[in-house]
Every structure is written in C-alpha cells, then in structure tokens.
Amino acid sequence: MADKVTLLEAKLQTTEKEVLELRSLIGASPQVAFSAALRESGSGDIGPFTTATPLQYKRVFSNTGSSYNPATGIFTAIVKGMYFFRFSMFNNLSTVPNSVVSLMKNGQRLTSVWDTSGNDSHDMGSNAVVIPLSVGDNVYVELQENRIVYDDGMNYNTFSGFLLFTM
Template sequence: MKTRLQTSENEVEELKRLTGGRPQVAFSATLRETGNAAGNTGPFTTPIPLQYKKVFSNTGSSYNPATGIFTATVKGMYYFRFTMMNNLNDTPNSVVCLTKNGQRLVSVWDTVGTDAHDSGSNAVVIPLEVGDNVYVELLANMLIYDDGMNYNTFSGFLLFTI
C-alpha cells in the first residue's frame, strides 16, 4: 500500500510539473464519426442531448462521446461553443440549445424559409462546479443536418479555476 501511495504521489507531482500545477480541460467534437454519412439527425419526440461522436481532442477526459455530455471535473469558469446546420429537407426546423444541468442557456434556431443550407453558432462563458453537466440539446420535433463536412460541432475549455 505504501508503494502504491508513493507511486501515485510521484505521478501527481509529475503532472503538476508538466502543467505548471494548473488543471487542463479542453475538448472539441463533431456530430458524425465518419465523413461520408449524409443526412438528418432527428426529429425525435422529446428533446435529446446530441452525441458528438468524432472527438478531435479531450484533454482531461471530461467530455463523453457516448452521451454527448461534458462533466466538470474542476471548479472554474468555462467557455463553450456549438454550431448547427439545417438543409431545409423534410421537417425544415432546427433548434439546438446549450444546456447546463437541465437548464437551457443559449440557443441557435432556423425555421422554414426560401433559402437552404443555413448554419449558426452560439457561445457562452459560465461558471461550473465539479459534477455540473453541459450538453447541446436538440429540441423535440427538430432536426439538424450533416453531409460529412462536420458542420455540427461542440467545444469547450476551462478558462481558469475559481
């Protein structure tokens, strides 16, 4: 037990040395794992967290691609950004919201119109406690579109601890 404790303490000290003692949390992901699968995600009868499957980075392992949920492991101020795409096929309405612990914070929407292939993004800086969850939610009866060009993204990072 003593050896395991000493090994763990050495690993913590090495991590502190590498990061300057500051926690490092950052992720970036896009909706589809493969680049050639085109089509809509949705509509669904209830709001759902979007699962961004293709992970570009996940320093700190706080983002879970199986659920689409970021869980804070460090208390701090965070920056989040998301994008969405609508191609006006089938059900031509798209609404996605950045959600913290079930509360919608900011949204992007696009509705019926004469134009096609609209996209939008939004961002926010928010404080998080350890265990807080942040995700992008697709509202009920809405959809988003991707054709392998990675239009739908979700990213976030720790600005500083508090």
C-alpha cells in the same frame, strides 16, 4: 572561500525548493479542453425525436482531461472554474428546415440557435457562452423535440469547450 561555498549551497537549496514548488503548481493546474463534431461518417438528418434529446458528438478531435463523453454527448466538469463553450448548428432543405438546438447546463437552457420554416436552404448558426461550473456540473447541446439537424461529413455541427481558469 569556504564561506562563499556555504552561501552558494544555501542559495542552491533555496532555488531547488522554489523549482519544486513551481513544478507542483504547474502540475496541479488542470488541463481541460475538448472539441467534437456530430458525425464520424455518413450524411443525413439527425432527429426528429419526440422529446428534447442531447446530441452525441461522435467525432472527437480532442478531449484533454477526458471530461467530454461521446457516448452521451455530455461534458462533465472535473474542476471548479470558468469555462468557455461554443456550438454550431446546420440544416438542409431536404425537408422544410426546422432546427433548434440549445446549450444546456444541468438541464437548464443557456442559449440557443434556431432556423425554422422558410424557403432558403443550407442555414447555419452558432453561439457561445462563458460560464462558471462546479465539479460535476453537466453541459451539453440539446436538439429540441420534433426538430432536425443535418450533416454530410463536412463537420458543420460542432461542440467545443475549455477551462479558462480555476476558481
């Protein structure tokens, strides 16, 4: 009986070590995800600006990991990994539509959504990418110079991203 108790104590200690190891692995996994809309309230055009300008998505739905900064509109990677980003753009025929927004990584254009002069109205588009980021890399949506986007509180213009896995 004493041998069985000793064996069970050894197994219990091994199991406790494994549980602690698993907890440390789970606790070390970064959680990074955000989603935001352009306006907190109100309606109207944003832009035009004389130079390309990062859009500041002010209505933050979630910001786990605090990597998105609504004051600048910039997401900054806190961990090296593979990330997913999505953005949407909406314009209105309050003036002739002339909208171009681009997803940028460290100042380099990755992809864009646009709608320019035409006689249709209320156009919307979106795009998405999966990209590797290093710690400190910046990702943001940029409104191109002399362009506009429109929102009226319905949260048409959004910017979201999350960490798929670390590398």
